[in-house]
Amino acid sequence: MKNRFALITWLAFTGFTSAPADASEWGCEVLLCAASSGPSWRGVESCHPPMEKVISAMKKPGFSWPTCPEGGAGKPGYEQYGDCPAGWAPTDGDLGSTFSRGKSRCMRAVNQCKGGRRLFGSSNGGQSRTKEDGVTRIFSGANSCSFTEYKARPLRSAPYYFDIKDETDGQTNRFWFNLER
Known part of the structure; x- marks a missing residue:
């Protein structure tokens, strides 16, 4: 003021x-x-x-x-980029790309393990799924209840x-x- x-x-x-x-x-x-x-x-x-x-x-x-x-x-x-939502952190470039546009994505680690049970499909390490809202999940090893989520950082x-x-x-x-x- x-x-x-x-x-x-x-x-x-x-x-x-x-x-x-x-x-x-x-x-x-x-x-x-x-x-x-x-x-x-x-x-x-x-x-x-x-x-x-x-x-x-x-x-x-x-x-x-x-x-x-x-x-x-x-x-x-x-x-260029705004803050990531609460609980998310800025991270480099696009997934699987050698070209980085700065910290253009947000990421967070998620662990939804309950009693050692997997919550999602196969146990293939590094399995990736993209949700409708543009969030990509990359599952960790044989324990597919642990994954990292990525999404575009707001401009x-x-x-x-x-x-x-x-x-x-x-x-x-x-x-x-x-x-x-």
């Missing part, structure tokens, strides 16, 4: 317009617009010029993020972020944003 108030105050007192700005000023405009929430930068008309400019600039060779030394921010961070709708330190309390807050028009 404090940062939203700071954004509105800064915009009001600096006469935030679409006039040409030097690199540092542009970087601060990008930082403030990216940190805007409720509405996001797309809902703030004065944020369209600096954000459109950065989106266009990203497509050009040699692009580097505009910085805002006054705001303590340089290039934003980027995390973030806003994968870019800036970490901004609040000078009043010293806390760092993360502001997520996307660059889709």
Whole structure:
């Protein structure tokens, strides 16, 4: 809430317009617009010029993020994937593939053994089954009541972020944003 108030105050007192700005000023405009929430930068008309400019600039060779030394921010961070559900952990790439796209899947170990009885079919080690909801189970050895489940990790709708330190309390807050028009 404090940062939203700071954004509105800064915009009001600096006469935030679409006039040409030097690199540092542009970087601060990008930082403030990216940190805007409720509405996001797309809902703030004065944020369209600096954000459109950065989106266009990203497509050009040699692009580097505009910085805002006054705001303590340089290039934003980027995390393509969201958190795994509770009880699941991020893991590398697709099953059985040598190509890894980072920690793009979630996994969890499951043990449903009761009195040494197998719960599922044959005792073939490494047997794999995919359920209707996209969860793949890989059974462990002869004990098919122990298995590991894998599923796609959710994508973030806003994968870019800036970490901004609040000078009043010293806390760092993360502001997520996307660059889709």
